[in-house]
Amino acid sequence: MTIYYVNSAAGSDRNSGTTQNSAFATLSKVESLTLKPGxxxxxxxGSVFNEQFDIKYSGSESAPITIGSYGTGAAPVIHSGGDGIHSLYASNIVIENLKISNTGGPGIYAGNVKNWTVRDVEIAKTGLSQSDGAVTFRSSQNVTIEDSKITGVNGDGFWIEKVNGIKLLNNTVTSANGSRADAVQMNDSSNILIKGNHLDQTDADSPKGVIALVRATNAVIEDNVLTGGGFGISAPAGKNIAIRDNDISGYHGYDWSFAIGLGDQGNSQDYDIAGNYIHDGAWGVVVTASSDTSYSRTNIKVHDNVFDDLTQAALKVDRPASGSFYDNTMESGVKATSISPAIADAHTFTVKNNQTVANVDTMLASSVAETAVMTEASADSAVVAVHDNLKIFTDTGAAHRGNLLENDSSENGTLALRRFGDESVGKHGLTLTGDYGVIHVDREGNYAYTLDETKLPDHSGHVSESFSYGINDGTSHHSDTDTLTVFVHLDGLLS
Known part of the structure; x- marks a missing residue:
C-alpha cells in the first residue's frame, strides 16, 4: 500500500512520488503507474492540474484505491478540455476532498465500475460541451456520492444510468443549466436512495426540473429540499417508489408544473408519497400523461402531505389509475383534487379524511413540537434536533429573528448550539455570510438573518438557502444535527 504525492507547483515527474518532498508534478505521471489495492x-x-485524470486500475473491497488531497489551503483543482476524472472498468475507488472545474465534459465520468465513493468533492462550470452530467455513472454497481457540491454546471448535476445500488446523500446542486438539464437525472436504475440533499434550480436556465427518476425500481427519495425548476420530482415510470418527507417548492412557470408526477412514460406501480411539504407551485401530485397510453398505474398512495400556496389542485388524476388520497392537509384556497369524471366513476382512486386549515404554518409548528416529544419518548434519544424554516415575504432592512432550539429537546433539559455551518459557535456567537444574506447565531440558539438585496435575483418566484447546525445537551456525549432553511419570496420583495 503506497501513498503517491502530486504537487503541481513544487513537484517533478523525475521524483519518486512517495514522500511530500519528492512529489510528482502531473497526473499523467500517476497514470503511468500500476496502482494496486490500498x-x-x-x-x-493549492495545486492546479490542467489535464484529465484517468483511473485505470481497481482496488479491492477491503483496500480501495483513494484519490484525495494533503497539506493546507484550498482544495486541489482539476481543469481539463475533456473530463475531470475519467474511468472505465476500475472498481473499488474513493475520490475525496478535491475540486473539479472548467471541464469540457463531466467532472467525473465512470462506466462499468463497482463500489465507488465520491465525497467532499466540489464541481463547478463543467460540461462546457453540455454533454452528460457534472457527475456521470453508467452501467455500474454500488455508487455513493455524499457531502459534495455542484454549482453552475452545463448539463445535469448528476446523470445516473443503469446503476444498481446508488446513494446520493447530503449533496448540494445549484443551477444545473441547459435545455435538457435537471439537478438529478436517473434512468433505468435500481436500489436507489436520494436523501438529505439540497437541490436548487431556481436560477437555472433549464425548462426541466429538479429530480427526474425514470423507470426506477426500489427507490427512496426522502428528507430533501427541492427548489425551483419546471417540476420537483418526475417519476414517470417505476416500481416500489417511496417519496417522503421532502420540502418541494418554487416549481412554477408552466401551467403543467408539478411537485411530483408519475405515469407518463411507462407502468407505475406501488408508489408511496407521504409526509411531503409541497408549496409555492402549480399542481401538487399528478397522475397523468401527455397523450393517451395504455400504461398501468396501480397502488398509488398519496397521504399525510401538506399542500400550501398552489395555483392548481393538490392532486390531479386524469389517466386510468388505482390508489388513494387520504389524511392530507391543504391550506385554505388550495383545491384538493382534480379527478377526471371517468376515473371518479370507476371508483379506483379513493379520496378520504383530508382536511383544510386556515394557516399551514401554525399547524406545522404545532406538529413539529408534538413530533419532537413523541420521537424523544419512543426512541429515548438524549437530544433531538428538528428542522427549522424561516420564510421572508417582506423586508424592511431589519434582521429576521428566531431561535433554532425552541423546537428541539434534550433529556436533561439543557440545550446548546455548538456548531453552525462548518464552524464552532464561540461564547460571542458566530456570523456567517450566506448566498442571500448574513446570519448571526449564539449558543442559546438565537439567530438574526439580514437580507442582502444586492444578492437577490431580479425576478419573481423565490430563492432559498440552508445552514446546517449541531446541538448538544451541555455534554460531549449526546448531540444531534439538523438544518435551518431560509425561504425568500421575491414576489413580495420586488412588488
Whole structure:
C-alpha cells in the first residue's frame, strides 16, 4: 500500500512520488503507474492540474484505491478540455476532498465500475460541451456520492444510468443549466436512495426540473429540499417508489408544473408519497400523461402531505389509475383534487379524511413540537434536533429573528448550539455570510438573518438557502444535527 504525492507547483515527474518532498508534478505521471489495492494518490492543496485524470486500475473491497488531497489551503483543482476524472472498468475507488472545474465534459465520468465513493468533492462550470452530467455513472454497481457540491454546471448535476445500488446523500446542486438539464437525472436504475440533499434550480436556465427518476425500481427519495425548476420530482415510470418527507417548492412557470408526477412514460406501480411539504407551485401530485397510453398505474398512495400556496389542485388524476388520497392537509384556497369524471366513476382512486386549515404554518409548528416529544419518548434519544424554516415575504432592512432550539429537546433539559455551518459557535456567537444574506447565531440558539438585496435575483418566484447546525445537551456525549432553511419570496420583495 503506497501513498503517491502530486504537487503541481513544487513537484517533478523525475521524483519518486512517495514522500511530500519528492512529489510528482502531473497526473499523467500517476497514470503511468500500476496502482494496486490500498494505494493512495494525494494531490497537494493549492495545486492546479490542467489535464484529465484517468483511473485505470481497481482496488479491492477491503483496500480501495483513494484519490484525495494533503497539506493546507484550498482544495486541489482539476481543469481539463475533456473530463475531470475519467474511468472505465476500475472498481473499488474513493475520490475525496478535491475540486473539479472548467471541464469540457463531466467532472467525473465512470462506466462499468463497482463500489465507488465520491465525497467532499466540489464541481463547478463543467460540461462546457453540455454533454452528460457534472457527475456521470453508467452501467455500474454500488455508487455513493455524499457531502459534495455542484454549482453552475452545463448539463445535469448528476446523470445516473443503469446503476444498481446508488446513494446520493447530503449533496448540494445549484443551477444545473441547459435545455435538457435537471439537478438529478436517473434512468433505468435500481436500489436507489436520494436523501438529505439540497437541490436548487431556481436560477437555472433549464425548462426541466429538479429530480427526474425514470423507470426506477426500489427507490427512496426522502428528507430533501427541492427548489425551483419546471417540476420537483418526475417519476414517470417505476416500481416500489417511496417519496417522503421532502420540502418541494418554487416549481412554477408552466401551467403543467408539478411537485411530483408519475405515469407518463411507462407502468407505475406501488408508489408511496407521504409526509411531503409541497408549496409555492402549480399542481401538487399528478397522475397523468401527455397523450393517451395504455400504461398501468396501480397502488398509488398519496397521504399525510401538506399542500400550501398552489395555483392548481393538490392532486390531479386524469389517466386510468388505482390508489388513494387520504389524511392530507391543504391550506385554505388550495383545491384538493382534480379527478377526471371517468376515473371518479370507476371508483379506483379513493379520496378520504383530508382536511383544510386556515394557516399551514401554525399547524406545522404545532406538529413539529408534538413530533419532537413523541420521537424523544419512543426512541429515548438524549437530544433531538428538528428542522427549522424561516420564510421572508417582506423586508424592511431589519434582521429576521428566531431561535433554532425552541423546537428541539434534550433529556436533561439543557440545550446548546455548538456548531453552525462548518464552524464552532464561540461564547460571542458566530456570523456567517450566506448566498442571500448574513446570519448571526449564539449558543442559546438565537439567530438574526439580514437580507442582502444586492444578492437577490431580479425576478419573481423565490430563492432559498440552508445552514446546517449541531446541538448538544451541555455534554460531549449526546448531540444531534439538523438544518435551518431560509425561504425568500421575491414576489413580495420586488412588488
Amino acid at each position: 494505494d493512495s494518490v494525494l494531490l497537494a492543496k
